Amino acid sequence: MSTFHGLEMAKRALFAQQGALYTTGHNISNVNTSGYSRQRAEFVTTKPYPVPSRVQPHIAGQLGTGVKIGTVERVRDQFLDAQYRAETSKYSYWNTMSEALSRMEELINEPSENGLSRTMDQFWQSLQELATNPDNDGARAVVAERGLAVAETFNYLSKSLQAIQGDLKDQIEKGTVEKVNSLLDQIADVNDQIQKLEPHGYLPNDLYDDRDRLIDELSEIINIKVTYSKSSNSPNELEIADGLASIEIVDESGKSFDPPVKLIEAYDPDNQTDQEVNKLEIDFDDTGTLVSEVRVGSTTVFDDEHNDDMSILGSIGSFTALIEANGYVDEDGNAVGVYPEMLAELDKLAKEFAEAFNAVHSSGFDMNGDEGKEFFVRKDEFDGITAESITVASEILDDPNLIAAAVANKGSRNGENALELTKVFDNENIDGLGTSPRKFLTALVGQLGVDAQRANRMTGNTGILRDQVDHSRRSVSAVSLDEEISNLIKFQHAYNAAARNMTAVDELIDRVINQMGLVGR
């Protein structure tokens, strides 16, 4: 038992309490830092005296020597992190899908007073008017203009859908692929820094937080699984150190793909292999709109032959939602996806309606007694009417008398063919549509509504799940000011007590040095 044992012990207590106070201060400072986990200074007793040895003093029991801060740990539950990321991926997928569908809904604008169905209704009305007044120039001109309005609505919808598709493509390239690659670089960088610190027995809590925040961000884009490995074989490395993060893309249920798709493969201290970062790469088809190939590093994870659940589409996140919304090429060269399919349906409607309409129109006779020409034509020289290219024949626009309102042998001012033309709208026997043009359009809007409703509902549901997990996670890791303040008081009192202890020891030593052995003086 040395003279200064008490002083040393009090000093250790002062240091330890001070350290805890500073940690508390760090927590309070970061109460509003996103992704910050509260930290705790873990006190441990220092080694008691005496330690067993050959020359140990024989005293009763071991004497405590005070306190020190063993580690400063962050309070965090990695299990909740994994849950949070899985839910984030799902939420992000549905949210992205819901946004894409919402834009489509806004564009289609049904039911309303100016959507496609309304324009078709007005065209139908003008034909009825023509059937009642086949020799009225005004009625004819109105049919030509309303027909043009239908064609222009098709043009507008098709072009706007393609414009949104272009935005989606930008989002895939800039918003996801570039972001993923930048996140991967940052995570790899943090891994490197952690690898330099952990072998020396440090716990780089703030770096861990940084890394977790980056991984959270990554999980919005694609569903991932994070595994941790030791950063060294150094004996100083702490058992509770998080280690290095390896990241792989997993499917919706969290299972690895076969073979596994690894984004980051951490440094392996046993084989001394360097950290490997596999960047995300994407290719588009010749038209520059549809996704044709996705690679992670040199591994192809998606192309026209791998587009099922075994490909990257089996994963979930904003990336897969964007690919599905923007569209991709399947093995038969067909465009698959929300936007290309809507475009194809509109093309089909425009084509079948125009062809059925033209067939009836050609069977009639115009004001000059000549056979009807094609009413709807393509804008350019190619064949086959599409939503983008449909228009009314320019001769008819110039001379509405060419509208074939009459049937054969009943005089040129007969309107029966105009009546036949009105029946095209409700003709259920149009093979290419399988139903009437009106019903096809209604069903198209209905399907879009159901899809968007589902996406919105799933966004809500997955959002709630994510928030709940986030709640649990923050319940563990978030800084509570009440808690920190009470800790502050606790540590301050302990500090004061330690100081008092030191004063007591000081007085003891003062007694020995200045006041002992003065008897008889």
Place this chain on the structure above:
Amino acid sequence: MRITQSMMQDNLLRHLFNSQAQMDKYLTQITTGKKIRRPSEDPVVAMKGISYRTEVAEVEQFRRNASEVWTWMDHSDDVLDKAGKAMQRIEELAVQAANDTYTPNERRSIQEEVKELRDQLVELANTRVNGKYIFNGTHTEKERIVEVNGEYVVNELAEPMNDVLIEVSKGIEFPANVNPDGVFDNELFEHIQNFIDKLGSDGDVDFNDNIEELNQSTLNIVNGRAKLGARMNRLELVEDRLGHQEVIAQDIMAKNEGVDFEEAVMNLLTQEVVHRAALAAGTKIIQPSLIDFLR
């Protein structure tokens, strides 16, 4: 469970946002008068909305078509009325002329009047409404009766006659015109011509055949008008039904997508109360921390 200030703050914010989204929904419902803004809010309402709109447009159009049919029929009716009267006058004149006391001179003056009446009948047969000849079926640009070598005959260019069919209800095509065969046909003008010719002849003339012939023609015109009258009754029924249909279609459309204002306003007010309560509670929750109670 550990609850921290930031968690409570976030929860409060989230609930406030949700409540505001609800308020926005009800407010939009009230301002637009529509239950839904986009198909996803209720796909069934959206699909029905499209169909009902089409139905309303159709019924509106059919009503317009029906009024077009009325134009045709009213004019035809008027013309047939006048034609009937003219024929009656000719018949009267025939009976007069048959009176043996009439001298050839007097008969000539009757002949003049009959010629006038014939011209009037030609004009009536060639009546135009909005520039359209209404007694020629679909050949609205051609005259019904033309003069060929001094004789009034049916215009061959306008043959064959086809009814003007106007759709007044889904699948119901209504003839708007009066079929002129049996009304303004060659026979009518032959009969009149026969009478005129006879009026020009001297000596004793027997007009009995002519009276019979002319009577037949008058009957034809009256019958034509009676048929038209029956058709007008039918159109009245159809129009009546269309009127009902229009009201029903609009009513159904309104019920389908229109908002119930009382309900929407109540919802909005309830939501407002909830929102205010949440805001009030929020200020209580967020404010105090341990620091507030320490010296």
